[in-house]
Amino acid sequence: MTDYIVRATAAEGQIRAFAAVTKDTVEEARRRHGTSPVATAALGRLLTAGAIMGSMMKNDTDMLTLQIRGDGPLGGITVTADSHANVKGYVLNPDVMLPPKNGKLDVGGAVGIGLLTVIKDMGLKEPYSGQTILVTSEIAEDLTYYFANSEQVPSSVGLGVLMDKDNTVKCAGGFIIQLMPFAENKTIDQLEENLKKVTSVTKLLDAGYTPQQLLEELLGGMGLEITDTMPARFYCNCSKERVEQAVVSIGKKDIEEMIKEGKDIEVKCHFCNTAYKYTIDELKEILKRSK
Template sequence: SRTPCWVRSPEIWYVVRTARIFVKPQGQNPAGDAGRSTMSDAMISAVVAGEDIYGVAAVTTEMVEHAQRLHGACPTASAALGRLMTGGALMGCLSKEPTHRLVLQVTCKGPVQRIHVEANGAGQVRGYLGQPVVNLPSRNGKLDVGGAVGKGVLHVMRDTGLREPYSGAVPLISGEIAEDLASYFVQSEQIPSAVSLGVFVSANQTVTAAGGFLLQFLATLPEDLVTHIEQSLAVIPPVTTMVREGYTPEEMLQRALGGLPFAIVRNTLPMWACRCSRERMSQTFVALGAEELRQMVAEQRDIQARCTFCSVSYVFTPQEMVQLLEEALEAEIE
């Protein structure tokens, strides 16, 4: 057995046993047209090789398409958001409890500026972009997600109900998202991982396929097993190709593992879910503090607040703003 290190392969960033770095062109979602995936969104978690490998695979087309419509995102921006949302769904599924919360945030110098995604162990995901109207020229016939993101930092926060949430941050490797998540696992959690993500946006600017898979190698593996997985990952089709051809998450995992047997431990439905509510928005106002609320009350007009994630607007009357000011004053006294 040997220590894993980086390898790049179409649409996949992963680690293998050798000390040499191999580079192959990274496949991305083509900037063209194709038929829509017929596979409904789904996600599975599985264990392999006596639980030494943990795998998660998902089809997220409907979830990503919903996010695209909500934000009016252009193709390149949609691909960037969709990849991080799919990655969030996969990582959220690593949690044993549905209430465990995950936050992924990319702050970057590219035109999208930032991407923020929240997910939980139940498969619920929401996200937004700093600038959704970003559509760079294609690069080699592919959507230029790396160019839209550029240099920056990936921040990860896990809230598992303990006193202090876990947080980590790593520099972006390429802005292609999958590589950056794999880098985070190795650098911050010391877990060799394979991450593959894909979003296909058709010529009519509609998301027609999205999905991904994640493999985590939790122990030093036998030489022949590592070789087998390495060879499988080197020839596996891009995620978007598999999704458009109707692959289920189970079939994607079978391809990634080269037919190795695995046991499914959980089925989850990845879905868009926003937790915003009028009550939450009220508490956001209170958190601004009394001084800021006094200025709003002085305007004597309706105040509209819009959720950054789902764009739902909440209107608060002058009388309601006075009540929120009173709550803020009471909070300061306490």
């Protein structure tokens, strides 16, 4: 289990906590999409959050979508995850380059001002959807704000992606810590004190901290109990049959045009960048079926 999530409680159940290492997941996304360092950092942070938030859902069929739309050069980020921490995602403009800000990748500048949307499809008539403004566009703080405002759950979110000199992912991961409604004031005060001491998730990850050690650092002296671990990975369930739906959606007229041109077409999955080829004969079949 290279990438994994640890679930825990602390302060006799007054706190629930999640921590993850996601280096391989983020590197897989970087490799598939050819993302620039700043785009990798932004996508990696949201993929990490998606994996953790996915693991919070209860049913096998539950699906989570996180969407960031900003006015920065990145254009937007979309991530989806299931309850088994299978996660996938993409950025609209993967090759964005920006100068560093205060010696760090300028994720906030790449994202810009905009909105964060969280959609949870839990098999009900309508999916749950919550939306908040981006407060810093650094993603972790935006999710902290989302939890407090849309779900009324006081939370602390930390996310980090560190790039190596060759622009591959050196380390990635993060945490989400949440207070239960019955949390006592002394628990809240102690948690706040503990959180003040941790200034950078990336530094801890770079020092080789495991998810368990991250939580020990954040919840030291608060009766931490690890309840569960689960693997996390970049996984896309696309297939030629699924992508065919995208071909159908462009409409009969355009498919007929393609057939007239006499050239095979290639369609890529947004989420994993896998290319699917359709021959003229296959396009004719698709046209027949769509009628």
